[in-house]
Amino acid sequence: MSRRAFCLLFMFIMLSFPLQGCSLYKEAGPLKTNLAGSRINIVTSIFPLADILQNIGGELVEVTTLLSAGASPHTYEPTVEQARIVARADLIVYVGGGLDDWILKLASMAEKEVILVEVMDFLEGFVLPHLPPCTTAHDEEHHEHEHEHEEDCCDHFHGFYDPHVWTDPFLVKEKIAPSLAEILAGIKPESKSEIMSNLKIFQEELQALHEEITAAVRSFTRKHFIAYHSAWNYFALRYGLEVVANVEEFPGKEPSAKWLSELVKLAGEHSVKVIFAEPQLSSKVAQVIAAEIEGKVLILDPLGGVGLTGRDSYIRLMRYNTEIFKQGLQ
Structure with a gap:
């Protein structure tokens, strides 16, 4: 893809998901709706986030994943029924970074106060540049003549990051899972000790996974x-x-x-x-x-x-x- 095409596509994505008017969004914390004795209704874009939240929340949460098995978040089109599911959520968790921003339009239709969480927000300083960048090795070789015309466009988009953060289990253990646990504890402060206990158990499992992968890769x-x-x-x-x-x-x-x-x-x-x-x-x-x-x-x-x-x-x-x-x- 040429740099011009990439930049135009990025501009289209950004303009397609306005956040204006989403007055029901709120910062993480207790909801006005009384959740005492009931589960937190969570909607996630992808299954890995759903399972991470289920491990941390346990019996305190009910988690629904929008993306069905075998579907790609890059090309996904939500259904009307899924829009209804999102409209009833207490907490919506998505990756961000352009991967699943389609969930923002669904979230804007929420029927009640909802907390909207972008996982990429937890990871400042830990994320990688998105591919393709404005210049790549083969772009330099085959499209040098386009550089002068497209440089200005791409200079605006150096903050576009790779969103596949969950594929690093150690990052999940150290940053993503603890951040999600804090959000759940903020929604249900009376259950914080249970949530943090679940987090500790899950982090131990993640550490064991990390060590298994490290040992396996040594044999490659x-x-x-x-x-x-x-x-x-x-x-x-x-x-x-x-x-x-x-x-x-x-x-x-x-x-x-x-x-x-x-x-x-x-x-x-x-x-x-x-x-x-x-x-x-x-x-x-x-x-x-x-x-x-x-x-x-x-x-x-x-x-x-x-x-x-x-x-x-x-x-x-x-x-x-x-x-x-x-x-x-x-």
């Missing part, structure tokens, strides 16, 4: 890989792996023939023999690249979901992905 003989899209930068950074490139230059954007040729070249330069695809996205292009490099396609899953064996909790999902990485890189 290769560290470089190509992913279908930019879901694995946080995981790679945490565990010493390197994303050579992503097949999709931007979510939902089919790669050009020129970029596919560049990917084959990059795979050869870094001895990459596996392309990691995802169940939410078509693997046809990944299969084409794998055939060119005489490699294979393996399926990572950043989202999981209820009813997916081995991927029906956040912990099990990340163990599944670690095993897939092991198959491809050991």
Whole structure:
């Protein structure tokens, strides 16, 4: 994707989700609605957030995920019924960073006071630049002549970050889970001790997961890989792996023939023999690249979901992905 197209798309996204007039939104804290003896009604955009909140909230929460298993948040279209579910929520939790901002329009239809939480807000100083940036290695090589015309546009968007923060379990343990626990405790202060006890247990499980992944990665003989899209930068950074490139230059954007040729070249330069695809996205292009490099396609899953064996909790999902990485890189 050229820098001009990226900038125009970003502007369209930002202008499509105005927040004006959302008078029912409030800061985290006790709601005016009396929740004594009842559960906090939580709506999340994606399953990993729902499971994290369920672990922390336990019997104090009822959590609904809008995105169904197998769907992509990048291309998702909410249903009328889901709009009704959001309208009844006490707490809405989404990732932000352009991943699931479609939830903002649903939240604006809330029938009552609602707390709206963007996970990216917890992570100032911990987030990575979004891909693609305004310039990339192949953009520099193939689009130098466009630079002067598009530089001003992209200078406005250096704050656009990679939203796939939950793929780093240690970041979930240290930042995301504690922040969500504080929000739940603020809504139900009378249950704070229970919430913090649940948090401690969950953090211990996350620490064990982190140590398992760290030990597994030590056995990998290769560290470089190509992913279908930019879901694995946080995981790679945490565990010493390197994303050579992503097949999709931007979510939902089919790669050009020129970029596919560049990917084959990059795979050869870094001895990459596996392309990691995802169940939410078509693997046809990944299969084409794998055939060119005489490699294979393996399926990572950043989202999981209820009813997916081995991927029906956040912990099990990340163990599944670690095993897939092991198959491809050991």
